Amino acid sequence: MSTIAAPASLPARQGWFSKTEAWLDRKGKGAWIAAMVLGFIFFWPIGLALLAYMIWSKRMFNSSCSGSRRMSPKFTTMRSSGNSAFDAYKTETLRRLEEEQENFEAFLKRLRDAKDKAEFDQFMDERAKMAKESRESEDA
Numbered sequence: 001m002s003t004i005a006a007p008a009s010l011p012a013r014q015g016w017f018s019k020t021e022a023w024l025d026r027k028g029k030g031a032w033i034a035a036m037v038l039g040f041i042f043f044w045p046i047g048l049a050l051l052a053y054m055i056w057s058k059r060m061f062n063s064s065c066s067g068s069r070r071m072s073p074k075f076t077t078m079r080s081s082g083n084s085a086f087d088a089y090k091t092e093t094l095r096r097l098e099e100e101q102e103n104f105e106a107f108l109k110r111l112r113d114a115k116d117k118a119e120f121d122q123f124m125d126e127r128a129k130m131a132k133e134s135r136e137s138e139d140a
């Protein structure tokens with residue numbers, strides 16, 4: 001006998017576990033934590049099972065089950081605050097920070113290039129020394 005999982009778009013066919021999970025997700029991370037604490041209070045294996053499920057499904061560590069919608073940091077950075085003086089300050093500060101980041105990345109590239117050149121020069125010197133020693137030993 002084959003069982004077919006009900007699609008998520010049909011809430012009437014969902015089981016009690018799926019409905020409960022969806023309800024807790026809509027309420028946010030606090031609801032999950034409250035359910036876990038109540039599980040520990042009434043019967044500790046239920047609380048432990050909820051904790052394990054929250055960790056396994058990564059509900060403890062991501063914001064996907066939180067009720068509040070958050071904007072990405074990139075979008076909120078570019079949004080106007082309504083205060084033109086602050087917006088000008090923010091724009092100038094971001095420009096300066098980007099410039100400093102570019103300068104620092106260029107500095108790191110120069111350091112890496114210098115290190116690579118020093119290592120290559122050392123390798124070539126050692127190779128020339130070995131070649132000279134091998135020629136001298138062949139001549140003797």
